[in-house]
Amino acid sequence: MTNKLIARQLRTAGELLELTGGNAFRARAFASASRTVDRMDEPAAQYDVQELTTVRGIGKGIAADIREIVETGTLSLNESLLQSLPPGLPEVLRVKGLGPKKVRAMWQELDVASLEDLEQAAASGALASLPGFGAKTVQNVLASIEQLKVYRGKSHYAKALPEAEAARDALRAAGHRAEITGAIRRQCIIIDRAEIVTDASPEAAAAALSAYRVTDGMGTLPNGQPLHLHTASPEAFGTVLWRTTGSEAHLGLWREAFGEPDDVAEESEIFEAAGVGFIPPPIREGTWEVQAARGGTLPTLVTLEDLRGTLHNHSTWSDGADTLHEMAEAARARGLTYYGIGDHSRSLHIAHGLSLEELAAQQKEAAELNEAYAARGEDFRILTGSECDILQDGTMDFPDSALAELDVVVASVHINLSMTEAEATERILRAVANPHVDILGHATGRLLLRREGYPINVDAVLDACAEHHTAIELNANPWRLDLDWQHLRAARERGIPVSINPDAHVTDGLDDTRWGVAAAQKAGLEAADVLNARSREALLEWTGATVS
Incomplete structure (x- = not known):
């Protein structure tokens, strides 16, 4: 904790x-x-x-x-x-710019008890009658409400998957065949429902899933999201699984190329009948995958086991909960061969960013721990580094002389996030051009279902990363998953390595890497596309650091 x-x-x-x-x-x-x-x-x-x-x-x-x-x-x-409290009132607290004092005033004086009530009060002019609510504030409230309404009923893939797995396992425990399908099987980062294909009859499924209040193939997960069941006969199970997995665009491209598949028991039979390789579910989005299948160029997707190390992690040196040694040992226990330090830099006071003196002391501790690993013959090393803030003018928070001493430098924006696309892009381009920056961290600064990222010209940023030999981060925290998977193929096409980083602040946070791998798979990335799938020696050769 x-x-x-x-x-x-x-x-x-x-x-x-x-x-x-x-x-x-x-x-x-x-x-x-x-x-x-x-x-x-x-x-x-x-x-x-x-x-x-x-x-x-x-x-x-x-x-x-x-x-x-x-x-x-x-x-x-x-x-x-x-x-x-009224059930809808806590959601009103999420409206940007509204604290509990203002929300209580609206509740008591205007009977605002939900987002809908607040929207009506703002639109009618009643909200503007309260002290502290000028025209600009009301406008901002309405914009924030619209964003929150978009987020409603949705959850992160990391939260939805375990709940869908529990429902699937309950069906299996009752003796039925059951497979997760739909957006969860495609590893979409945001989920609005869980879908399961089962050979159980509607009555049998309702009995097996009594805790989910299933009626006519529809139920509710503990997180409040809908559960949809697709009933399939054993003879057509594979076809129903295929049909409910792919996006509409994917199904359309497939039918254009191969026609409607026959009813089959196993999904793999559909691909065998078409004479193509099995298209992994995560990439069935109707973009490039059907053409790749026809051409025999489907990727071998990167796996968690392909990763050799972990980069961009925090410890008690900044805002992490566990010590550097504890974090490194947790990485080693997971079979990794290197742990990359990514504690915050000096300007990020809220996250206890390191001063130059503290950065030097941390490097000393890393060297001592590495000496101990070497003395024991352990094939494991701590890589020095920093998640160095990109300041408002695009310069780095630490001087070049300090960055040059580090093995891996991640550059990220954390403050002054209200920017136009031109301002944000220029800020990032200047940082990427710094020869000591190795990885651009969470490029858009988004927090999924909480905060939209600042706008950037993704093509310009990726072009700069390719030009300046800078990797792009796929931040594996399920709240971020930034850069978005839809842009990672463009990075791959430019030859830009993608670093799947957990941004861990506790030892268990290292396991968030799995969500980054899921997003990388959705982008069709292979192990060769991933920076931290490289050996320690190959990574340090790429960053230009000294191999020890």
Whole structure:
């Protein structure tokens, strides 16, 4: 449990207390404790209640709350406060620019209890009657509402997949054949439903999935998303699986090339009958894959096992929850041969960015740990590095002399995100041109289902990466998956290596790499296209660092 996650729960408690009209002093105490935990150098999770009370700004009550968050992953106070509110009101808190004080005023004075209520109040002019709501604010509220409505009912692939797997496994446990299909099988990054093909009758499926309230082939997942069941006879199971997997565009291209397939028990028979190789489900989007199948040039998709190391990771040196040694050992335990440091640079104060002195001290620690690995004969090394901020003018947060000492430099934008396309593109182009930058990190800065990225000219950025020998990151955090898979084929065509980086802040965060691999597969990438599928020696030769 990271300090950031603990701080988020504490901040939510303060917001909900203020929203419900609770004790104002207590609400401020939660808000203050949230800031305190977020700024702590050591993981708050490692302290007991007594130790937490020695931290300025954390009393005994909140210390107990922190332990509850660490041990259960949630805070019961938040759950009880949520129960006391209209169901749609917490969603109003997500509107950009609205804090709990303003939301409470709208609730109490205008009966705003949902996004729809807020939209109506804004459109009617009632919202503008409240203090602090000028024309520009109302306009921004309406724009934010539209974006939130787009996000409704959707979830990340990383969240939807386990729930779909649980439903599939319940059908299998009841003795039925069942396979996940649709957007989840295609590994789409955003999911609005789960789909399963099964040979169970509607009645048998409803019995096996009683917890999902299935009626007439429709149910509901625990996350609230719809579950759609496609019933197939054993003789036609493969055809139904094929038909429900591919996008409409893919199915159209296939039918143009090969016609409608016959009913078959196994999906592979469809491809055999057409005389082409099996098209992997992730790439069945109706772009290049059918032509590649006809030409015999289907890719061998990269796998998690192809990766030799992990790059762009954080530790307690900046805003991570685990030490450098703990993070490196977690990478080694996963069979990797190198761990790339990616702690934040000095200007990102909110994430405890490293000063130049701290960067040097971190390099010293890495060297000492590497000496120990070498002495034990371990085929594993820590690669020095930084996730160095791209400043507003496109220059790097650390001087070139410091960057030149590092093995791998990831350049990323974190602050001043409100930019035009021209401004954002120029900022990134200047950073990519820096000879010490090895990887462009999360190129658009998006947070899926939370924040749109800043606009960039992707072609111009990729052209610059190709020109300046800079890799592009596929940030594997399921909230990012940035750069988007739809642009990664263009990177591949330009010969730009793609680095699948977990952006891990805890040891378990290293496992987010799987979601990046899923997106890379969707882009049709092979192991040869991926920077960290290279050996340590080949990687360092590419970055120009000294091999040790």
